[in-house]
Amino acid sequence: MSCSPRRDLSALEMSRVVSILPSGDEPIRKRDDLLAVFYEAAAQSQAPRIGPEMEKTGVHPADLSPVTYEGVVMNVLVDLAAHHGWATHRERDGGPIISLEKDGASVTLEPGGQLELSGAPAADVHAIDDETRSHMRELKDVSARLGVQWLGIGFHPFATRQDLHWVPKARYAIMRDYFPTVGRYGVDMMLRTCTVQSNLDYRSEEDAMRMMRLSLAIAPLTTAIFSNSPWVEGKPFGGVTMRGLVWTDVDSSRTGLVPALWKKNASFGDYVDFALGANMFIIKRGPDATANTEQTFADYIREGKDGLEATQDDWRLHLNTLFPEVRLKRTLEIRSADAQGPKHVSALHAMYAGLLYDDKARDELHALIEPWTYDEVVALRPRIWREGLGTPFRGERLAQVASKVLDIAKGGLARRARKDANGRDESIYLESLVSLVSRGLTPADELVSLIGMPSGEHAKQKLVELTDLFALA
Numbered sequence: 001m002s003c004s005p006r007r008d009l010s011a012l013e014m015s016r017v018v019s020i021l022p023s024g025d026e027p028i029r030k031r032d033d034l035l036a037v038f039y040e041a042a043a044q045s046q047a048p049r050i051g052p053e054m055e056k057t058g059v060h061p062a063d064l065s066p067v068t069y070e071g072v073v074m075n076v077l078v079d080l081a082a083h084h085g086w087a088t089h090r091e092r093d094g095g096p097i098i099s100l101e102k103d104g105a106s107v108t109l110e111p112g113g114q115l116e117l118s119g120a121p122a123a124d125v126h127a128i129d130d131e132t133r134s135h136m137r138e139l140k141d142v143s144a145r146l147g148v149q150w151l152g153i154g155f156h157p158f159a160t161r162q163d164l165h166w167v168p169k170a171r172y173a174i175m176r177d178y179f180p181t182v183g184r185y186g187v188d189m190m191l192r193t194c195t196v197q198s199n200l201d202y203r204s205e206e207d208a209m210r211m212m213r214l215s216l217a218i219a220p221l222t223t224a225i226f227s228n229s230p231w232v233e234g235k236p237f238g239g240v241t242m243r244g245l246v247w248t249d250v251d252s253s254r255t256g257l258v259p260a261l262w263k264k265n266a267s268f269g270d271y272v273d274f275a276l277g278a279n280m281f282i283i284k285r286g287p288d289a290t291a292n293t294e295q296t297f298a299d300y301i302r303e304g305k306d307g308l309e310a311t312q313d314d315w316r317l318h319l320n321t322l323f324p325e326v327r328l329k330r331t332l333e334i335r336s337a338d339a340q341g342p343k344h345v346s347a348l349h350a351m352y353a354g355l356l357y358d359d360k361a362r363d364e365l366h367a368l369i370e371p372w373t374y375d376e377v378v379a380l381r382p383r384i385w386r387e388g389l390g391t392p393f394r395g396e397r398l399a400q401v402a403s404k405v406l407d408i409a410k411g412g413l414a415r416r417a418r419k420d421a422n423g424r425d426e427s428i429y430l431e432s433l434v435s436l437v438s439r440g441l442t443p444a445d446e447l448v449s450l451i452g453m454p455s456g457e458h459a460k461q462k463l464v465e466l467t468d469l470f471a472l473a
Contacts, residue, residue: 054119055116059150069168182279189247200352234459253277347433350429406437410434
């Protein structure tokens, strides 16, 4: 199944592709079966929407010690269902609750019990912000009764790996055993990190590839702008984003900046080749899950596994186990930012809507990043976790580059002209971030300026006193 050139299909051609798509349980027989998921997404794309995702970590308010799934988190899910109308879901009949759904949104669990809201796709950031804050109010209501608080921060400020319990989900147990064989920080990524992500629609292969190229180029810059994890195990770790450091050493086969997509005329096929080369985690048939970490997906197609053949459902599950800084699936997923406190909780969505959902903004961003090479940008990743917006790049500091990018985003949002009830466009969600960046600061720098850099019990006391700076509920 060698790489095929890009085929920019017309709307009619895409509709024909969708009409003959294989069903989920059909075996993969040809290259087009792997491309189908992307053409299907493009063909079914509506007016561009934004799908928000927001993770947060639960702590006991008195000392910021971590909560566990069995002791607290499961009861939070039960209470949200009982008092706020969420439907519960389990991995298998009789198993523990692992997710909730309501009105197109879902609440799911990360491996260490972090809670994630995946919001309903929205036409603008105003709707996202409304939904997010409604969720925070619901969560605050049930969490107050159960003695838990939820923090918008990129890495747990106090917990060790041993302090955290694993959510009882089959895929997580497999990943827990696999990641230490391929990188230093995979288990930390699973247990102790939190992020905010934006999912964006694409209309065609050309559209998707252009958005991918732009987003990959500014992914390390995004990490710097949204750096928000300066503490590890109760003390400053020497940088502004421990989460950013973690993602430099997880599993090189499924992470990073996808170099093949930096070339001109990159295609869905290039992303397929990236995905085929990554090891699998799991094969699912109904409620049953089988570990399969010894094969790449390409091997699985060729060889099968214990009598099983690769299917469309296997392929779509595999695509969701890849973790590049920008992930391509039915949407384009922006993955580079630390979780944020209440002041910046909608800023990532505003920034990317402004950059990628306005044609002039796209052109301006392309002109800015066109001279950048893959080697230059990838060289930023090992430095940003420590230096943040102070990192040098092409003769200036990243703070200066970030200001240019945010100006482009603000212009795009003004032209989108999506107004709230008070007549304000979506750039209101960037105002506090723009102010920080203009001073060369990240959210982590702002936290440190208010709290200082204490360690141990003094750090705990200071963080408890000022938790509202980064508490979401």
